[in-house]
Amino acid sequence: MSGGNKPQSPVVTTGQAPAGSGPNEERGRGVTRLLYTGAWREAQHYLAERMREFGLTARFDRVGNLYGRLQGTDPASKVILTGSHIDTVRSGGHYDGAYGIAAGIAALVSLKERFGPPRRTLEVVSLCEEEGSRFPLSYWGSGNATGVYDLRSAATYADPDGVTMQAAMEASGFGADAQPDPLRDDLEAFVEAHIEQGVILERTGERIGIVSAIVGQRRYTLTLEGEANHAGTTPMTMRQDALAGTAEMMLAAETEALRHGEPLVATIGRLNVKPNTPNVVPGAVSFTLDVRHSDEAELSAFCELLLGQFEAIAAKRSLKLTCDLWMNAKPAPMDEELSGRLQSICAAKGMAHRTMVSGAGHDAQLFSAVCPTAMLFVPSRRGISHSPDEYSSPEALADGLGVLTELLYQLAYEER
Amino acid sequence: MSGGNKPQSPVVTTGQAPAGSGPNEERGRGVTRLLYTGAWREAQHYLAERMREFGLTARFDRVGNLYGRLQGTDPASKVILTGSHIDTVRSGGHYDGAYGIAAGIAALVSLKERFGPPRRTLEVVSLCEEEGSRFPLSYWGSGNATGVYDLRSAATYADPDGVTMQAAMEASGFGADAQPDPLRDDLEAFVEAHIEQGVILERTGERIGIVSAIVGQRRYTLTLEGEANHAGTTPMTMRQDALAGTAEMMLAAETEALRHGEPLVATIGRLNVKPNTPNVVPGAVSFTLDVRHSDEAELSAFCELLLGQFEAIAAKRSLKLTCDLWMNAKPAPMDEELSGRLQSICAAKGMAHRTMVSGAGHDAQLFSAVCPTAMLFVPSRRGISHSPDEYSSPEALADGLGVLTELLYQLAYEER
Numbered sequence: 126m127s128g129g130n131k132p133q134s135p136v137v138t139t140g141q142a143p144a145g146s147g148p149n150e151e152r153g154r155g156v157t158r159l160l161y162t163g164a165w166r167e168a169q170h171y172l173a174e175r176m177r178e179f180g181l182t183a184r185f186d187r188v189g190n191l192y193g194r195l196q197g198t199d200p201a202s203k204v205i206l207t208g209s210h211i212d213t214v215r216s217g218g219h220y221d222g223a224y225g226i227a228a229g230i231a232a233l234v235s236l237k238e239r240f241g242p243p244r245r246t247l248e249v250v251s252l253c254e255e256e257g258s259r260f261p262l263s264y265w266g267s268g269n270a271t272g273v274y275d276l277r278s279a280a281t282y283a284d285p286d287g288v289t290m291q292a293a294m295e296a297s298g299f300g301a302d303a304q305p306d307p308l309r310d311d312l313e314a315f316v317e318a319h320i321e322q323g324v325i326l327e328r329t330g331e332r333i334g335i336v337s338a339i340v341g342q343r344r345y346t347l348t349l350e351g352e353a354n355h356a357g358t359t360p361m362t363m364r365q366d367a368l369a370g371t372a373e374m375m376l377a378a379e380t381e382a383l384r385h386g387e388p389l390v391a392t393i394g395r396l397n398v399k400p401n402t403p404n405v406v407p408g409a410v411s412f413t414l415d416v417r418h419s420d421e422a423e424l425s426a427f428c429e430l431l432l433g434q435f436e437a438i439a440a441k442r443s444l445k446l447t448c449d450l451w452m453n454a455k456p457a458p459m460d461e462e463l464s465g466r467l468q469s470i471c472a473a474k475g476m477a478h479r480t481m482v483s484g485a486g487h488d489a490q491l492f493s494a495v496c497p498t499a500m501l502f503v504p505s506r507r508g509i510s511h512s513p514d515e516y517s518s519p520e521a522l523a524d525g526l527g528v529l530t531e532l533l534y535q536l537a538y539e540e541r
Numbered sequence: 542m543s544g545g546n547k548p549q550s551p552v553v554t555t556g557q558a559p560a561g562s563g564p565n566e567e568r569g570r571g572v573t574r575l576l577y578t579g580a581w582r583e584a585q586h587y588l589a590e591r592m593r594e595f596g597l598t599a600r601f602d603r604v605g606n607l608y609g610r611l612q613g614t615d616p617a618s619k620v621i622l623t624g625s626h627i628d629t630v631r632s633g634g635h636y637d638g639a640y641g642i643a644a645g646i647a648a649l650v651s652l653k654e655r656f657g658p659p660r661r662t663l664e665v666v667s668l669c670e671e672e673g674s675r676f677p678l679s680y681w682g683s684g685n686a687t688g689v690y691d692l693r694s695a696a697t698y699a700d701p702d703g704v705t706m707q708a709a710m711e712a713s714g715f716g717a718d719a720q721p722d723p724l725r726d727d728l729e730a731f732v733e734a735h736i737e738q739g740v741i742l743e744r745t746g747e748r749i750g751i752v753s754a755i756v757g758q759r760r761y762t763l764t765l766e767g768e769a770n771h772a773g774t775t776p777m778t779m780r781q782d783a784l785a786g787t788a789e790m791m792l793a794a795e796t797e798a799l800r801h802g803e804p805l806v807a808t809i810g811r812l813n814v815k816p817n818t819p820n821v822v823p824g825a826v827s828f829t830l831d832v833r834h835s836d837e838a839e840l841s842a843f844c845e846l847l848l849g850q851f852e853a854i855a856a857k858r859s860l861k862l863t864c865d866l867w868m869n870a871k872p873a874p875m876d877e878e879l880s881g882r883l884q885s886i887c888a889a890k891g892m893a894h895r896t897m898v899s900g901a902g903h904d905a906q907l908f909s910a911v912c913p914t915a916m917l918f919v920p921s922r923r924g925i926s927h928s929p930d931e932y933s934s935p936e937a938l939a940d941g942l943g944v945l946t947e948l949l950y951q952l953a954y955e956e957r
Contacts, residue, residue, distance in 0.1 A: 323774025340773060344819055355926055356808035356831050357756060357900030358739025361798050368809060372791035379785045382777050392772035393784060394819045396812065403760055403810045403829035405927075413819035415772050484773030510771055511821075 155216040155513030159259035161293035187304035189253040197246035203313035208250035218515020228318045232530040243537035267488035269307035315492035324508030333478040334502030339490040340417040341456035350445040353408025368407035388482040419482040457490035463499035571632035571929030575675035577709035603720040605669040613662035619729035624666035634931020648946040659953035683904035685723035731908035740924030749894040750918030755906040756833040757872035766861040769824025784823035804898040835898040873906035879915035
């Protein structure tokens with residue numbers, strides 16, 4: 126989590142996705158639980174109540190992260206933390222984020238019931254925000270817990286309706302000085318269970334993914350300016366067609382990404398044409414380029430190579446190219462010792478598993494900067510996520526819960 | 542003007558361009574004179590008044606075409622007609638259409654003043670509509686004059702606000718049974734002066750373009766469906782990226798059009814991506830393809846070739862391709878005898894001129910089906926049209942007027 130971001134977005138922004146823009150989405154279906162909305166408040170208070178019923182000590186911090194605590198018998202112990210985020214994208218699924226919280230609660234409750242109080246304190250967290258779907262920032266929950274965000278910056282962000290994050294937070298009952306500071310300096314480890322949001326486990330038939338690293342991401346907006354002209358009266362040889370130039374760049378991105386090989390991915394996901402009229406040669410195009418890799422040097426070299434090709438294409442076609450890097454998140458390696466434990470646990474349970482890079486960003490990447498961190502995936506049907514069609518089978522969810530519970534047992538109950 | 546069009550658009554539709562979508566456009570600048578609006582009514586009545594002042598007999602037909610007549614002395618003579626359209630695109634320029642009307646009025650008035658009444662009747666027409674900027678059809682003026690449109694169809698078209706063309710026409714004072722039928726069966730020739738709307742004359746330095754043919758046009762909407770997926774978690778080799786497939790098609794279109802050579806042009810002007818989000822692999826793309834050529838066989842062969850390549854690209858990438866042909870206008874050759882006269886006139890005046898294909902559609906193409914028709918172009922600065930920046934110099938306008946006047950003199954005054 127570092128460097129290169131815009132002032133309005135000091136960590137990572139996923140951009141502002143308009144309602145109804147998600148893949149596979151049907152308006153009105155799925156879960157929409159944006160930060161500091163009524164649905165969000167309801168979910169967090171529901172979870173707090175259930176935590177208490179289950180015998181965990183529930184508390185909120187100042188930004189609305191919800192913790193459920195199972196006090197350890199060793200008063201000097203630091204905290205073993207598990208969990209994920211409670212917010213969703215618009216019309217999202219039931220599993221992204223929520224699964225890691227539910228699995229964490231279930232793990233703590235089953236450990237408490239089977240083994241009584243742990244040696245070292247266990248906590249489960251329902252982080253207030255990760256998706257960046259309401260305000261132009263993301264990881265607000267884990268970012269506040271790990272010291273990446275300054276809580277006072279909440280006044281500087283606003284949602285599309287002009288409501289500042291500060292106002293929304295206060296209207297939800299948070300943001301008061303009297304409430305606990307969100308920063309955690311007492312963490313011994315963080316473990317996050319999550320759905321894969323990809324197709325790899327489903328295609329290989331493996332039951333658990335053990336994350337070796339979360340990829341670094343760079344996101345650019347590129348703008349190409351040519352000359353809008355009449356589609357009928359401008360000969361092919363007299364055109365400065367910004368869209369034709371973009372086509373050549375898009376193919377270069379795909380070709381070079383395939384040539385470079387996994388785990389690199391390069392995506393042109395958003396593209397807008399001006400004037401976007403059937404009978405006018407496009408005068409300007411803007412498009413986004415999203416490049417990810419688990420190795421910072423490889424990521425950097427690839428971006429340099431590709432942008433060099435873009436510049437050559439623009440020059441050849443007399444198009445003006447501008448390039449804006451608006452996200453630059455470094456890769457986040459997971460803890461090797463914890464990942465090794467996950468491998469041993471899967472092996473002992475006879476579960477086919479795979480060590481893999483996470484192509485998506487997760488709260489774990491923020492925790493990895495402050496404490497040993499591990500992350501495990503369960504398969505997602507057809508890789509679909511951020512959609513009402515998101516699905517992981519009960520068996521897959523139970524697999525992940527079993528592995529998570531065993532790791533938490535080792536960390537919190539075993540002598541070391 | 543034939544075949545292949547959608548029922549709601551029996552001749553040619555330029556599609557419905559949203560306000561502010563034109564090239565080089567600044568909202569609020571330029572001329573917006575859409576059919577049957579207040580600005581349109583004001584312009585037509587202003588012209589009628591000026592025609593009368595200048596000694597022409599002015600009359601409207603039932604759809605609002607305005608004619609200015611200079612009666613010929615030969616009672617058996619048919620009518621030599623000149624003119625163009627009074628409507629504009631949104632935020633258009635001052636010259637497109639209006640120049641041909643103004644030049645026609647000026648030519649008739651100067652002929653009358655210099656030579657008195659002509660042998661054969663001369664008329665200038667301010668056609669009510671050509672651009673298709675308000676209702677989803679175009680050439681409403683020349684289409685009614687030449688019998689392509691049935692006036693009763695006006696009830697079946699509506700503007701984006703739901704106002705039918707019939708209602709708009711009546712509110713403007715037209716459409717009544719008592720008003721003259723717009724169909725003309727008494728035309729001996731039609732001559733249209735127009736700005737080039739292209740860069741060729743400016744680049745070659747020639748002063749007059751003589752149109753040999755107006756291109757045929759085919760417009761398609763192509764839709765590519767792949768699978769929307771997470772940009773981080775979907776390996777390059779597991780993608781069905783609709784936008785990458787589109788990029789390959791766009792380059793194929795450009796490459797094949799350049800290989801085919803002039804006067805063929807192929808344009809992908811409108812492109813929309815779903816979900817159009819930086820971090821999602823595009824699941825679907827739709828784009829328009831506009832292909833023009835003055836030769837129907839060449840046009841047809843090129844489209845067949847290119848669509849075959851598109852199909853191969855889609856198949857290779859496991860994308861679903863659908864193709865919708867929504868405009869299919871045949872090429873319209875101009876009259877050789879009249880064009881020969883224009884060449885001789887330019888030569889006699891010492892004006893550098895060029896015989897050229899019109900890549901844009903014009904009212905002349907509808908008249909060419911019912912009477913010998915000629916068309917002449919004057920240079921457009923930087924080829925810009927459909928924009929407030931549209932400009933042709935006073936010298937260029939005078940050149941066109943001089944040539945037009947001479948041709949009308951030959952046709953209406955000389956013995957034959």
